Amino acid sequence: MNNLFEHVLNPLSDIGTNDFFNIDEGEDAWSDAHANFLSSLSESETKDLLKCSHRLDLKSRDYLFRAGDHSNDVYIVAGGCIRLFQVSPTGKETILWFSFPGEIFGIAELSRGNERQLYAVANEATQVFSIRSKDFTQFLGTHPEAAMKAIGILSARVRALGHILVGLTSDNVETRIARLLMRFAAVSSGTRCCAGSTEGELCVRVRLTHQDIANLIGASRQTVSTTLAHLRKIDAVRTVDQHIHIVQPDHMRRLLGLSAA
Amino acid sequence: MNNLFEHVLNPLSDIGTNDFFNIDEGEDAWSDAHANFLSSLSESETKDLLKCSHRLDLKSRDYLFRAGDHSNDVYIVAGGCIRLFQVSPTGKETILWFSFPGEIFGIAELSRGNERQLYAVANEATQVFSIRSKDFTQFLGTHPEAAMKAIGILSARVRALGHILVGLTSDNVETRIARLLMRFAAVSSGTRCCAGSTEGELCVRVRLTHQDIANLIGASRQTVSTTLAHLRKIDAVRTVDQHIHIVQPDHMRRLLGLSAA
DNA sequence: ACAACATTGTCGCCTAGGTGACAATCTTCG
DNA sequence: CGAAGATTGTCACCTAGGCGACAATGTTGT
Structure with a gap:
């Protein structure tokens, strides 16, 4: 499964020779909340997607974006880990999820031309591919399979958040x-x-x-x-x-x- | 309020001429959590989608599905209101959202061939279109525009759930x-x-x-x-x-x- | 119309967990 | 190396809100 990524990693160093890409499917809904977008794509899809991306290197604690920003790029984690969170007016931080290598984030804000709703910060030294929202939208439009994968990812997120909600109110x-x-x-x-x-x-x-x-x-x-x-x-x-x-x-x-x- | 939908309930005339479908965009992320899937589709898309649907009439308190069910149809509310919720092992019920006319639900479980994660019950006398998951998937595959809309809907739900989560922990x-x-x-x-x-x-x-x-x-x-x-x-x-x-x-x-x- | 059931209003009591305040370690990085 | 800053461990205290228990009032099906 990993070698499928060699072509991804290559043009851009050896990120992801790493086993992190292997996420074994657990039995509950959580596991696929971290479904790996990148690895679910075919080789040609991956190529098409990444050719319009560029890579960013982040040091620990670097912000990728903040709530209120007007950027709405989509990102894919190459290596490391991104923390996605919101801050309430009282300053309380609520972490919504972490994104691990291969995972995509920022899609939920794709359709909202508006403002970023949350903060994304590197939890450690992290590399991401960033893709302009226009390019990503076009990619999805021309790759129906990939669009379905995106739907799957978002669905998983919805389910995961639902579970968190239930846990929060009853555990x-x-x-x-x-x-x-x-x-x-x-x-x-x-x-x-x-x-x-x-x-x-x-x-x-x-x-x-x-x-x-x-x-x-x-x-x-x-x-x-x-x-x-x-x-x-x-x-x-x-x-x-x-x-x-x-x-x-x-x-x-x-x-x-x-x-x- | 219901007569607005009469034409929906009739076979499938010119859905979307109606005002209810127009949900005015508030300033926060909530408003589009209830984005109206049906009205966002073009006339021909609507026709294609609904022709493989069939309509169900539910009395108040009728269950459409329960957690654990193996069905994974997708539904669109024609009239009335559906309550989507989960039940914790202690019996505590957590409502995730309500679906109003024009809204679609069950998509989040589309990709999970598995089991239903939640319960759907009619909150009042309600009519829904049900669409077999296979048909819906195919519909999305052949209507890229609609697939993008679906992505938008799911994204909105992700944002909405995120906000609820933050509210729950800080308000x-x-x-x-x-x-x-x-x-x-x-x-x-x-x-x-x-x-x-x-x-x-x-x-x-x-x-x-x-x-x-x-x-x-x-x-x-x-x-x-x-x-x-x-x-x-x-x-x-x-x-x-x-x-x-x-x-x-x-x-x-x-x-x-x-x-x- | 009436019994069966669902919803609301309001007690008092009780506990999970928030808050603030330190002291003791770890990390980082100049 | 060493100081500034993060992170942890643990107090004591305090309160928002859960829970059980009723009585009163609405709603529904037949």
């Missing part, structure tokens, strides 16, 4: 965190964790601060710290290097199965 | 209710309220029980009752017949402008 913080971790573990599965991971453990490969988690699940930073400490105490998770390991995925899954389908 | 119940009412008022604008409405008032034309509101904003029924009573006391809203009127829209808007862009 407590601990459950929300647990679910979030499982989700990210699924996204980043496919690569064994480099650090010493006991067999059977799941690795949440993304660097998430407690604040990030708080912003993702709609809780306060302090509560996240406390809850995470508790999850550690009951051996549900452990911290390796900078990231979290889920010690007994099955146990966790069962736990979540009970508190939310 | 209190009163603000959430206020925003909700403004949103529904916008959706149902365009027709003057039949009942005695003082000039300048906005009418929320949908029949919403307190429980509905609670399920929409993620609060308890009791809190909604209390909060609504408070809004009534401060003359922000009043209850006419079965529905709510927003007394001073501008005042309300300003209020919301402060607590959330």
Whole structure:
């Protein structure tokens, strides 16, 4: 599956020789929320799309766009990770999702000639392909298959946001965190964790601060710290290097199965 | 309000001459969350789409589908109103959105051959066109313009859900209710309220029980009752017949402008 | 018209989680 | 290296809003 991308990566360095492109389909609706747009395209589609793109390199914390901007380009992550979030007037940040390599973002604002609705910032050093909205629209118009893929991506996002909404109104913080971790573990599965991971453990490969988690699940930073400490105490998770390991995925899954389908 | 649709309900005459289809673009992202799919299509597209549809009549409270169902047809509301919601394992119902005449729903589950993720129930006597997913997919494939419209609809839904999410994590119940009412008022604008409405008032034309509101904003029924009573006391809203009127829209808007862009 | 059911209004009590305030570590980068 | 800045851990305190329990009032089907 990866070699399919060699031609993508090449003209533009070796981004994406990386296994990140492999996202195995989990059983729930989350997994395909991170459906990989780029990899779903055929070779010729990919070529057509990327030939009108240009690449951007972002340092950690660089903003790609902000709410209110008038740009409405569409982006595809080549490597790294982009954080998409909104800020409420009170300054509270709500992270809507992260975009990982191969994923596309900014489409939802394509149809709204208007203003950007959210902020996109590089969560780490990140490379993206940027495509002018006009070019992208034209690409979709001339590649019906790709348009259908786009519809699929957006649909997945709708479903994912729906699930988040339900979780937010009916789960407590601990459950929300647990679910979030499982989700990210699924996204980043496919690569064994480099650090010493006991067999059977799941690795949440993304660097998430407690604040990030708080912003993702709609809780306060302090509560996240406390809850995470508790999850550690009951051996549900452990911290390796900078990231979290889920010690007994099955146990966790069962736990979540009970508190939310 | 319904006679406007008479021609839809007749086979399929000149849909779209009607005013209801015209939803005036508000300044926020909500308004186009209820973008009207049917009216955005050209006459020939409409004809092509509807010729492979068949019509269903639903009584109030009839289920169109349930989570877990294997059907994945796509529907377009002809008249009435469909409530789309999920149920958490604890039995808590979360309403994701209502679909009004001309709106399409079920697309988000098109790409997921799998199972329905949510429940769709008639909120009142309702007529819908149902289209088999295969037919709809084919329709999109052969009508690029329509596919773009679909992308637009889904994008709007993504934006809308994003906003709801932000509101949920940063606004209190009163603000959430206020925003909700403004949103529904916008959706149902365009027709003057039949009942005695003082000039300048906005009418929320949908029949919403307190429980509905609670399920929409993620609060308890009791809190909604209390909060609504408070809004009534401060003359922000009043209850006419079965529905709510927003007394001073501008005042309300300003209020919301402060607590959330 | 009436029984069965759905909706609303309002209590009082109770807890999950927000907030502020520090101190203790980590990271970064000049 | 070392200072400025991020990130974490943990207090104590406080409140928005959930929950159960009724009574009153509306709505519906037959």
